[in-house]
Amino acid sequence: MTLPLVVLGATGSIGTQTLEVADNLGLDVAVVAARSPSEHLVEIAHRYPDAAVIVAGGAAEERERFVASVGARVQFGPEPMLAAAATAGRIVMNAIVGAAGLRATLAGLEAGNRVALANKESLVAGGPVVSTALTRHGGELIPVDSEHSALHQCLVGEQADSVARLLLTASGGPFRGRSRETLASVTPDEALRHPTWSMGRRITIDSATMFNKGLEVVEAHNLFGVAYDRISIVVHPQSILHSAVEFVDGSWKAHLGRPDMRIPIQYALTTPGRMASLADPFTLAGLELTFEQPDRVAFPAIDIAFEAGRAGGSAPAVMNAADEIAVEAFLQGRLGFLGISDIVARAIDTVEWRELVTVDDVIEADREGRAVAASLIASVC
Numbered sequence: 001m002t003l004p005l006v007v008l009g010a011t012g013s014i015g016t017q018t019l020e021v022a023d024n025l026g027l028d029v030a031v032v033a034a035r036s037p038s039e040h041l042v043e044i045a046h047r048y049p050d051a052a053v054i055v056a057g058g059a060a061e062e063r064e065r066f067v068a069s070v071g072a073r074v075q076f077g078p079e080p081m082l083a084a085a086a087t088a089g090r091i092v093m094n095a096i097v098g099a100a101g102l103r104a105t106l107a108g109l110e111a112g113n114r115v116a117l118a119n120k121e122s123l124v125a126g127g128p129v130v131s132t133a134l135t136r137h138g139g140e141l142i143p144v145d146s147e148h149s150a151l152h153q154c155l156v157g158e159q160a161d162s163v164a165r166l167l168l169t170a171s172g173g174p175f176r177g178r179s180r181e182t183l184a185s186v187t188p189d190e191a192l193r194h195p196t197w198s199m200g201r202r203i204t205i206d207s208a209t210m211f212n213k214g215l216e217v218v219e220a221h222n223l224f225g226v227a228y229d230r231i232s233i234v235v236h237p238q239s240i241l242h243s244a245v246e247f248v249d250g251s252w253k254a255h256l257g258r259p260d261m262r263i264p265i266q267y268a269l270t271t272p273g274r275m276a277s278l279a280d281p282f283t284l285a286g287l288e289l290t291f292e293q294p295d296r297v298a299f300p301a302i303d304i305a306f307e308a309g310r311a312g313g314s315a316p317a318v319m320n321a322a323d324e325i326a327v328e329a330f331l332q333g334r335l336g337f338l339g340i341s342d343i344v345a346r347a348i349d350t351v352e353w354r355e356l357v358t359v360d361d362v363i364e365a366d367r368e369g370r371a372v373a374a375s376l377i378a379s380v381c
């Protein structure tokens with residue numbers, strides 16, 4: 001029997017699909033948590049009358065209204081969320097967006113729980129801290145990001161020294177094939193139109209700049225312990241081949257399937273077993289799969305991320321924090337599209353490099369990255 005599920009970020013794209021998967025498999029949803037006391041969370045709370053409901057934020061008046069419609073099982077603030085993740089004997093789906101997800105990842109791992117990790121920012125910002133928590137407490141970290149789920153599955157049963165290279169596939173986003181000059185004037189609406197995946201706003205913009213792939217390179221390095229020189233990116237617009245591993249003997253393993261996040265979500269919940277899923281049937285016949293090199297001039301995010309990853313320490317945390325701020329500014333019309341990667345690169349250069357040992361070190365690097373990015377944006381506006 002699968003353990004009770006804690007769904008953090010239950011109202012988001014991954015959270016909503018997690019609940020669909022859980023319902024289909026008949027799993028026990030013990031906790032649902034989100035940032036805001038929204039109507040969507042009220043509706044989820046009513047669908048799971050036995051689940052504890054946690055709201056991390058929200059103004060006092062909104063909270064009151066929420067309690068009036070959901071009842072006494074509601075708890076507020078980040079602490080109950082961490083306590084829920086830290087209750088042993090549960091699977092924690094961390095589908096929070098942003099570095100705010102780090103503490104929940106750590107809480108789950110420190111309790112020895114399985115953490116199904118959609119929140120890639122935990123690993124990008126806090127890689128060394130997450131690795132320490134993982135080895136010390138016997139928890140389990142199963143990636144939900146489709147590329148990393150693919151790599152995880154390709155690596156099952158393999159030895160570390162058999163791996164020659166990890167190949168991460170990228171859809172290329174809505175601006176694949178465009179030159180850098182033509183990207184200067186793109187609007188948030190254009191950038192939000194992703195060709196193959198329907199996702200939250202931040203990751204959709206990150207896919208358009210290719211910072212998403214950059215973050216995923218760091219995520220892969222921290223998950224699988226493979227050096228940056230042995231991680232590559234290839235653009236594959238159909239999003240059918242989710243990633244691949246090249247082995248030292250010349251063999252390759254690739255993971256293919258429909259671009260449907262319910263598949264990697266379910267894998268993270270059921271592995272080492274598998275069960276029938278909600279995904280539509282899939283066949284290769286008639287499909288054309290194409291692969292091309294990414295354009296590193298139009299999408300400087302890729303090289304910025306490799307450089308930040310190689311620098312290690314606080315650099316990836318600053319990169320992620322500055323990107324969160326820059327994406328928000330772009331969505332609000334305060335920063336141009338090309339400004340996103342400029343601001344991130346300048347923030348990494350500006351914030352003093354430090355080693356990250358404790359979670360407080362990560363939070364400080366994150367805070368500095370945000371503050372520097374915000375002031376750089378203010379100075380260009």
Ligand code: NAD
Pocket residue numbers: 008009010011012013014015033034035036056094095096097098100118119120121144145146197198199200201202203261
């Ligand atoms: P989303 O914006 O749709 O949802 C985010 C969720 O996090 C919401 O429920 C929100 O209430 C919650 N949240 C935000 N801040 C919070 C806080 N401080 N405390 C508690 N809850 C908080 O985002 P998404 O697209 O579902 O992405 C979630 C994570 O999964 C991200 O890290 C993203 O990179 C990763 N991911 C998403 C996809 C996808 O297909 N959407 C694919 C791969 C990886």
Ligand code: MG
Pocket residue numbers: 145146147216
């Ligand atoms: Mg991905």
